[in-house]
Structures are given as structure tokens and as C-alpha cells.
Amino acid sequence: WYGFYSNNNTDAPSLVFLSNQLCRLAAPLCFHYIALCRVRGTAFEKMYGQMQMIPFLGTLFNKYFPIAIGVIVSLNLLQVYERMVKALGLHSLEFDVFTGDVRPEDGKAIIRAERDKRLRE
Numbered sequence: 001w002y003g004f005y006s007n008n009n010t011d012a013p014s015l016v017f018l019s020n021q022l023c024r025l026a027a028p029l030c031f032h033y034i035a036l037c038r039v040r041g042t043a044f045e046k047m048y049g050q051m052q053m054i055p056f057l058g059t060l061f062n063k064y065f066p067i068a069i070g071v072i073v074s075l076n077l078l079q080v081y082e083r084m085v086k087a088l089g090l091h092s093l094e095f096d097v098f099t100g101d102v103r104p105e106d107g108k109a110i111i112r113a114e115r116d117k118r119l120r121e
Helices: 012-037 043-048 061-077 080-088 104-120
Strands: none
Touching (some): 012 061, 061 080
């Protein structure tokens, strides 16, 4: 899985993927931050132009969608879903989390066995 890992264990493809995603999110995040602050005439607005409202979503979408995203992110950071699932006893709805119980020696042994197997072929 792509992700940042501690102790400099993040591999190059993960760094490229995550930097790509960050670049894709930077402009929309800036736009919505400026829109929430109600600042007009910024250099960002001059460069990207005025955002056109999407008719079928209505004019309030640009105002309330960033707030909804902020609420969802806050709930995720506070682990509200996990706490609700545990409190209600719905263990079948829990996500599998890597606990880190695997020792590096186990992985090295698996790699060593595969290399030996390929060398014998």
C-alpha cells in the first residue's frame, strides 16, 4: 500500500504517488480556503479565474462542500467511526489494521527462501 512509513521506510513509488496526489489537491484546497475566507481579488483568483457554479448542484455547493469535507476529516482524525463500531459491538464492520506484530526476521527468511528457490531453478 502507498503510504508514509517511519524510520525512512517509505519506498520511492509511494513517495511519487503521494507527491502526485498532493499536487492534484493543492489548487482545490487553496481555492476552497480562499472561498471560505471570502477573500476577493487574490493572485490565485486572477490566475485560475472565477469558478463557475455548476447549475445542477446549486450555488450553495461551493460554500458547504468544503465544510462537509472538514467535518469528515475531523471525524476521521478523532477516530469516531472506530469508536462507534466498538461501542455498538459491530466488529464485522471494523477495518483491518496492520498492527506491526511481524518481525523483520520473518520477512528476511521469506526473501531468502525465495532467492534460494530461484537459484536452484
